[in-house]
Amino acid sequence: MFEAILLTVITASTPLVLAALGELVTERSGVLNLGVEGMMIMGAVCAFVAAQLTGSPYAGILAGILGGGIFSLLFGFLTLTLVANQVATGLALTILGLGLSGQIGEAFVGQPGIKLQPIVFPLLSDIPFFGRVLFSQDLIFYLSVALVIGIHWFLFKSRTGLKLRAIGDSHSSAHALGINVIRTRYLAVMFGGACAGLAGAQLSLVYTPQWVENMSAGRGWIALALVVFASWRPWRILAGGYLFGAVGIGQLHAQILAQNLGIVIPSQFLSALPYAATIVVLIIISHNRRTTLINTPASLGKPFVPDR
Amino acid sequence: MKKLIIALAASAALMGGFSTGAQAQEKKKVCFIYVGSKTDGGWTQAHDLGRQQLDKALGTKVETPFLENVPEGPDAERAIERMARSGCALVFTTSFGFMDATVKVAAKFPDVKFEHATGFKAAPNLATYNSRFYEGRYIQGQIAAKMSKKGVAGYIASFPIPEVVMGINAFELGAKSINPNFKLKVVWANTWFDPGKEADAAKALIDQGVDILTQHTDTTAPMQVASERGILAFGQASDMIAAGPKTQLTAIVDTWGAYYIKRTQALLDGTWKSEQIWDGLKDGILTMAPYTNMPDDVKAMAEETEAKIKSGELHPFTGPINKQDGSAWLKAGEKAQDGVLLGMNFYIEGVDDKLPQ
Numbered sequence: 242m243f244e245a246i247l248l249t250v251i252t253a254s255t256p257l258v259l260a261a262l263g264e265l266v267t268e269r270s271g272v273l274n275l276g277v278e279g280m281m282i283m284g285a286v287c288a289f290v291a292a293q294l295t296g297s298p299y300a301g302i303l304a305g306i307l308g309g310g311i312f313s314l315l316f317g318f319l320t321l322t323l324v325a326n327q328v329a330t331g332l333a334l335t336i337l338g339l340g341l342s343g344q345i346g347e348a349f350v351g352q353p354g355i356k357l358q359p360i361v362f363p364l365l366s367d368i369p370f371f372g373r374v375l376f377s378q379d380l381i382f383y384l385s386v387a388l389v390i391g392i393h394w395f396l397f398k399s400r401t402g403l404k405l406r407a408i409g410d411s412h413s414s415a416h417a418l419g420i421n422v423i424r425t426r427y428l429a430v431m432f433g434g435a436c437a438g439l440a441g442a443q444l445s446l447v448y449t450p451q452w453v454e455n456m457s458a459g460r461g462w463i464a465l466a467l468v469v470f471a472s473w474r475p476w477r478i479l480a481g482g483y484l485f486g487a488v489g490i491g492q493l494h495a496q497i498l499a500q501n502l503g504i505v506i507p508s509q510f511l512s513a514l515p516y517a518a519t520i521v522v523l524i525i526i527s528h529n530r531r532t533t534l535i536n537t538p539a540s541l542g543k544p545f546v547p548d549r
Numbered sequence: 550m551k552k553l554i555i556a557l558a559a560s561a562a563l564m565g566g567f568s569t570g571a572q573a574q575e576k577k578k579v580c581f582i583y584v585g586s587k588t589d590g591g592w593t594q595a596h597d598l599g600r601q602q603l604d605k606a607l608g609t610k611v612e613t614p615f616l617e618n619v620p621e622g623p624d625a626e627r628a629i630e631r632m633a634r635s636g637c638a639l640v641f642t643t644s645f646g647f648m649d650a651t652v653k654v655a656a657k658f659p660d661v662k663f664e665h666a667t668g669f670k671a672a673p674n675l676a677t678y679n680s681r682f683y684e685g686r687y688i689q690g691q692i693a694a695k696m697s698k699k700g701v702a703g704y705i706a707s708f709p710i711p712e713v714v715m716g717i718n719a720f721e722l723g724a725k726s727i728n729p730n731f732k733l734k735v736v737w738a739n740t741w742f743d744p745g746k747e748a749d750a751a752k753a754l755i756d757q758g759v760d761i762l763t764q765h766t767d768t769t770a771p772m773q774v775a776s777e778r779g780i781l782a783f784g785q786a787s788d789m790i791a792a793g794p795k796t797q798l799t800a801i802v803d804t805w806g807a808y809y810i811k812r813t814q815a816l817l818d819g820t821w822k823s824e825q826i827w828d829g830l831k832d833g834i835l836t837m838a839p840y841t842n843m844p845d846d847v848k849a850m851a852e853e854t855e856a857k858i859k860s861g862e863l864h865p866f867t868g869p870i871n872k873q874d875g876s877a878w879l880k881a882g883e884k885a886q887d888g889v890l891l892g893m894n895f896y897i898e899g900v901d902d903k904l905p906q
Contacts, residue, residue: 245756253749343586350588351769351791356777449744449770451792454586456768458743489746493753496736500901501757507905508709508737 246490247374251382252448254486256281256440258385260464261471261478262392263436268468269396270429271409273542275331276316278461279338280434284309284441286342289452290349298357298446302381302439305446309438310431312338317430321423324544335461343454354450357381381443386479388436393475405429409538412545422545437461470523472536477526484522488515579603579813580637581615582629584644585742591767591786592741593617595803596643596666602806607813621646626653633658639816641809642666645710651675662821664812667712669891673823678808681829682712683719683890684858685801685837687865688851689763689783690723692798692840694731695847696781697761701732703754705764705771707741709905711893713765718897719865720763723854725899734759735902744770755780761798772796781842788838799851800838807833827887831859866890871898 260277267274274280287308292301316334319325357379365376396402405425408415412422440460445452463485471477492511499506527533581600585593597615604613614637619628625647632640633654639662642651648668655663655675663675671677693702704720706713717735724731734757736750747766751774754762762782764771769792775782776793784790784800808828815821828834837855840848857863868879873896879885896904 242756245752249749249752249756253745343588347588351590353773353791444745449748449768449773451744451769451773453590453744453768454588455742456744458740458745460745490749490753493736493750494757496902497734497753497757500734500903503901503903505903508739509905512737512739 250486250490254482255385256443257464258482259440260437261467262388263433264468267429267433269409270405270426271538271540272426273327276334277437277464279335280309280312280437281441281461282342282457283312283338284438285445286346288442289445292355298355301446302442305438305442306435310435313430313434317427327542346452349452356450357446389475389479412540485515488518577611578637579611579613580632580640582619582642583617587617595786599805599809603809606810626650629654633661676823678826680834683715684830686716686719687723688854690720691727693761694724694727699760701759702761703759704735705750706737707766715893721899733900742767744768747771748774799840802836802838804836
């Protein structure tokens with residue numbers, strides 16, 4: 242049963258990790274995009290529609306990534322080229338995404354979806370205890386783990402990553418050094434959109450292979466919170482996402498166990514646990530203001546107009 | 550916030566619709582307020598199907614504008630008031646959470662008629678209507694007891710309100726009428742609509758050993774999980790057979806159309822009056838989806854129970870029934886009062902969960 246629970250936790254945590262990773266890169270470049278929920282739901286609907294039309298969940302994954310990425314371009318154009326307020330534009334993106342996805346998916350409501358099948362690594366999946374859990378998963382899970390490693394390397398080991406962080410900390414200085422701020426930010430925004438779209442694809446192809454309006458049900462907002470929770474570090478996103486997923490699944494099992502044992506635990510309390518746990522961890526990791534300040538992109542959310 | 554803006558946009562669109570529709574003066578407006586989207590695959594979709602049937606039946610005499618995605622809370626009042634102001638003769642507000650908003654607006658517009666679904670506050674121009682969903686749940690309980698090998702069913706519940714508690718009790722009563730030792734595990738998802746969370750709850754219940762699932766949440770996600778794991782399940786609000794062709798035993802299907810036609814006809818005839826209506830299987834306000842994936846004898850039993858409930862021979866809440874703690878609630882042969890059922894805040898014997906207070 243423990244293995245079954247772990248599998249459920251992975252499914253519940255993967256979309257959070259993916260969307261948060263994308264937003265982390267966007268925010269590291271100094272752009273605050275509150276439209277994660279909207280990009281995620283666009284990814285979900287594009288993935289589902291493409292999978293239904295082509296019969297291939299892999300076409301769905303691609304469509305989800307493209308859907309989220311292209312949709313985020315709208316945000317990029319408004320905030321980077323037209324220098325609109327990032328907070329307001331991000332909120333508008335979420336509202337637009339929820340509405341637009343409903344329109345796109347209207348004809349697909351109630352259709353049974355195509356589930357993305359796991360890819361089993363023959364020998365590794367035979368390792369006792371965690372073999373099956375880690376090595377017989379679907380492509381999106383493997384991608385999420387690869388992205389954590391890749392993004393960590395990119396941000397902290399590569400030259401381009403250093404430039405991106407420099408832009409996030411002081412776009413004026415980066416600009417003075419000859420780094421193309423706007424272009425880098427466009428790419429970072431699109432990367433964030435693509436990751437949110439992939440997270441959406443996970444929802445409509447793996448988590449619950451179906452399409453219903455609003456099916457992201459607030460997961461984009463949780464991903465946004467995860468970025469702050471993780472203090473803009475990829476490995477902490479992985480840990481935070483899985484903590485959140487594990488507490489969420491754990492409380493469901495706790496409800497049933499409490500019934501078996503005849504104990505009274507209010508379900509509302511258990512439902513609030515993931516959020517309470519998040520707050521506690523947030524307090525613990527943010528008690529050191531210095532490290533928090535070091536990790537926070539200093540020009541996050543600030544508009545940039547290059548001087549001519 | 551997002552819902553507010555969607556609602557405002559939708560109402561703006563509707564206002565536009567009204568101004569063009571004003572030429573057809575003879576047509577009365579029968580208006581609908583939905584909490585979700587009309588294609589949610591569950592609760593709101595069932596109401597919208599009812600509206601479409603009304604449109605088909607009386608479309609020459611009435612128009613049926615609607616507002617979807619109206620959030621419960623202060624925005625609801627604004628949305629309902631906008632409907633009333635725009636010349637609606639009758640307004641159906643189709644969610645429990647619209648109750649106080651509907652009461653307030655009804656007081657402001659004494660000439661407009663209102664009907665609020667599943668609530669309990671009435672006024673001279675405000676009727677309430679509800680469906681005896683528990684009748685269907687009793688039948689489901691009986692089927693579950695016949696079909697479960699382990700004698701344990703899982704119940705995915707939304708919020709501990711009387712409607713849901715009543716459903717859990719009815720299910721357990723039905724099951725116990727077949728197997729006195731039948732057990733029910735309840736998981737509170739604390740949401741009406743979140744496919745992921747509903748699926749997680751379903752997986753948790755299955756991992757903990759139940760082999761039949763039933764749900765009081767809105768999406769087909771639990772049905773899909775049951776189908777994947779190869780166990781049986783019941784649908785909710787709409788026929789969910791598409792999500793589990795080999796899984797669904799039956800579903801409680803909300804069929805509001807007949808009711809909407811009846812009340813609109815009363816409005817046209819001038820015989821509409823405020824009532825507190827609670828219809829059941831016999832009135833056609835809910836129907837059972839075809840009994841599938843079960844042997845013929847179980848199907849025959851389910852059909853017989855359904856017929857008995859329709860004829861009034863069987864009332865699911867008939868004594869002797871004890872409360873969860875073993876204290877007596879109904880004496881042998883005694884039937885539960887509607888008022889008690891509508892305010893139900895206790896479990897009966899056999900439910901394992903402790904009710905969140």
